[in-house]
Amino acid sequence: MLTRLSIQNFAIIDEATINFSNRLSIITGETGAGKSILLGGLSLILGERAEATSFFDKEKKCVVEAEFDIKDLELDSFFETEGLDFEEHTLVRREINPGGKSRAFINDTPVNLQTLKKLTAQLVNLHQQHDTLELNDATFQLKLIDSISGSKDLLKKYQLRFRSFREIEKNIRELKDQLDKASREQDYILFQFNELKEASLNEGEQENIEQEMNALVHAEEIKRNLSTASAQLQNNEGNISDELRSVLQLLQSTVKFQPDLEELANRLKSATIEVKDIAAELENREIKLQFSPERLLELQNRLDIIYRLQKKHRANSISELLQLQNQFDQQLLSMQTDSTKLDELTNESVLMKKELKEIAQSLSKKRLSIISPAEKEVNNLLKEASMPFAQIKFEHKLKPENDFSENGIDQFRLLFASNKGSDFIELNKVASGGELSRLMLCLQSLVAESVAMPTLIFDEIDTGVSGEAARKVSILLQKLSSKHQVICITHLPQIAGKGEKHFFVYKENLKSRTFTRVRELKTDERIIEIARMLSGEKPTEAAMRNAKELMEN
Numbered sequence: 370m371l372t373r374l375s376i377q378n379f380a381i382i383d384e385a386t387i388n389f390s391n392r393l394s395i396i397t398g399e400t401g402a403g404k405s406i407l408l409g410g411l412s413l414i415l416g417e418r419a420e421a422t423s424f425f426d427k428e429k430k431c432v433v434e435a436e437f438d439i440k441d442l443e444l445d446s447f448f449e450t451e452g453l454d455f456e457e458h459t460l461v462r463r464e465i466n467p468g469g470k471s472r473a474f475i476n477d478t479p480v481n482l483q484t485l486k487k488l489t490a491q492l493v494n495l496h497q498q499h500d501t502l503e504l505n506d507a508t509f510q511l512k513l514i515d516s517i518s519g520s521k522d523l524l525k526k527y528q529l530r531f532r533s534f535r536e537i538e539k540n541i542r543e544l545k546d547q548l549d550k551a552s553r554e555q556d557y558i559l560f561q562f563n564e565l566k567e568a569s570l571n572e573g574e575q576e577n578i579e580q581e582m583n584a585l586v587h588a589e590e591i592k593r594n595l596s597t598a599s600a601q602l603q604n605n606e607g608n609i610s611d612e613l614r615s616v617l618q619l620l621q622s623t624v625k626f627q628p629d630l631e632e633l634a635n636r637l638k639s640a641t642i643e644v645k646d647i648a649a650e651l652e653n654r655e656i657k658l659q660f661s662p663e664r665l666l667e668l669q670n671r672l673d674i675i676y677r678l679q680k681k682h683r684a685n686s687i688s689e690l691l692q693l694q695n696q697f698d699q700q701l702l703s704m705q706t707d708s709t710k711l712d713e714l715t716n717e718s719v720l721m722k723k724e725l726k727e728i729a730q731s732l733s734k735k736r737l738s739i740i741s742p743a744e745k746e747v748n749n750l751l752k753e754a755s756m757p758f759a760q761i762k763f764e765h766k767l768k769p770e771n772d773f774s775e776n777g778i779d780q781f782r783l784l785f786a787s788n789k790g791s792d793f794i795e796l797n798k799v800a801s802g803g804e805l806s807r808l809m810l811c812l813q814s815l816v817a818e819s820v821a822m823p824t825l826i827f828d829e830i831d832t833g834v835s836g837e838a839a840r841k842v843s844i845l846l847q848k849l850s851s852k853h854q855v856i857c858i859t860h861l862p863q864i865a866g867k868g869e870k871h872f873f874v875y876k877e878n879l880k881s882r883t884f885t886r887v888r889e890l891k892t893d894e895r896i897i898e899i900a901r902m903l904s905g906e907k908p909t910e911a912a913m914r915n916a917k918e919l920m921e922n
Contacts, residue, residue: 371492373389374435375433377433378424380425381403381425381884381885382425390868392855393867394857396856397865397898408495410433414435429467432462432464434463436460438457444488493826494824496806505795505796510781527729534725537714544710561693562697565691568690570675570694579672582669585665585668586665598648603652610645613640614641617637617641620634726773736781750811750815755841759786759787761786767779810846825849825855826857830857842863862919865895865919871898875888895916
């Protein structure tokens with residue numbers, strides 16, 4: 370509910386504040402006095418674009434502030450999602466500086482324009498005579514049906530499932546694309562993996578092969594050197610082993626004269642044994658070492674395989690080739706895993722689609738159950754709005770099998786017949802602006818019976834209506850305002866008389882400036898204003914009596 374609207378420095382309004390009734394507030398005034406300017410200021414709160422050229426004082430900023438009582442509108446989740454503090458009495462403010470830069474605030478917290486629009490769209494529903502195009506919108510029509518049928522919770526449940534289903538379908542498509550791409554590469558990856566696996570590579574193998582090949586290539590030189598070394602240590606005349614034994618004998622014979630030489634003699638004895646052992650080992654290795662062209666060829670072939678694989682895969686070592694082999698193995702394993710996951714997602718999609726279909730069918734059934742009563746009720750309301758032969762009809766079709774949308778499987782189309790015996794046709798092809806306005810009023814009246822609604826603002830929807838039709842429209846507005854806040858800008862005295870509060874918009878000329886002023890009328894002032902609406906600037910006694918009657922009835 371809009372409790373207060375304050376406008377500063379906008380168009381020819383220097384400052385204006387209106388405290389609205391929670392039922393029916395009426396705004397009247399002469400043509401051109403500035404009633405539309407009030408709506409222009411309100412539109413800034415609704416997120417419309419503002420031009421600095423429309424400021425009263427181009428050196429100052431324009432400020433529009435609206436206070437809303439939102440305790441009955443279930444907006445807690447919006448505030449939580451947007452990270453805003455929830456207040457039952459919420460302040461929405463819009464500021465535009467002379468340079469045209471705009472700032473928006475919700476409860477004094479800065480927000481972007483998108484957030485502002487998202488909130489105020491749930492707080493204010495503005496209907497102008499030439500702004501009823503949403504009546505032709507299929508989504509709006511479906512929202513009307515859901516409001517009347519009380520399908521909000523079921524629709525919310527459906528939409529949660531629908532979004533989950535759509536996410537799964539997206540994952541399935543992406544996984545299929547990955548698998549298709551992988552399938553095209555699978556043969557290549559499998560070939561590379563098998564080639565590396567069949568090579569049976571081992572860490573350190575290359576170094577060992579290169580070392581053994583080096584030994585085979587130089588086998589004769591190694592054999593000659595080992596033989597010479599062994600002979601010098603043990604076999605040749607005057608070899609090192611014999612010389613060491615001679616030295617050892619000299620030391621041992623001296624120990625009896627100098628006992629401390631015994632340690633040195635023992636060390637020399639150990640060295641003699643070690644030299645003899647080394648000589649034997651060298652001789653043994655020299656005997657075993659044989660040049661094998663077959664073994665050299667075998668090693669060369671093995672090394673060729675390693676070099677070829679390294680060159681092919683641009684690797685510098687067997688370690689890198691083994692890492693690549695493991696990578697190919699993981700890719701092949703991933704393909705198997707993705708294939709399994711695809712099967713799982715596909716099964717999940719089938720189950721979710723079945724559940725989605727069941728909920729959609731329940732939703733459709735609930736919607737269809739109120740179509741006939743809703744049509745009957747709206748048609749009765751149209752009669753009350755002095756459109757005795759006008760009728761509406763909802764045309765319904767189901768979407769093709771397994772075709773789901775965000776709002777279910779239903780396709781509704783609101784059709785209108787304005788005259789007796791007329792064919793039912795789409796609204797934009799048959800209904801006039803006044804007819805659309807009154808139809809919107811009737812539909813909103815019907816919805817008001819079922820759900821909490823935002824503030825309803827009707828701007829001159831009574832154009833082209835007079836006499837008995839005006840009286841009936843005023844009754845509809847009064848009935849609607851008994852459950853929801855309604856603000857109505859009107860030229861009709863019949864409607865003005867139904868208001869709980871009546872605001873008068875007028876122009877005031879001071880010095881070289883013209884100002885738009887707004888003031889709430891007292892009871893006596895209301896009578897005079899309504900009488901003027903009935904008979905002109907100087908109301909007659911009859912007009913005054915008539916005005917009183919309009920206010921009392």
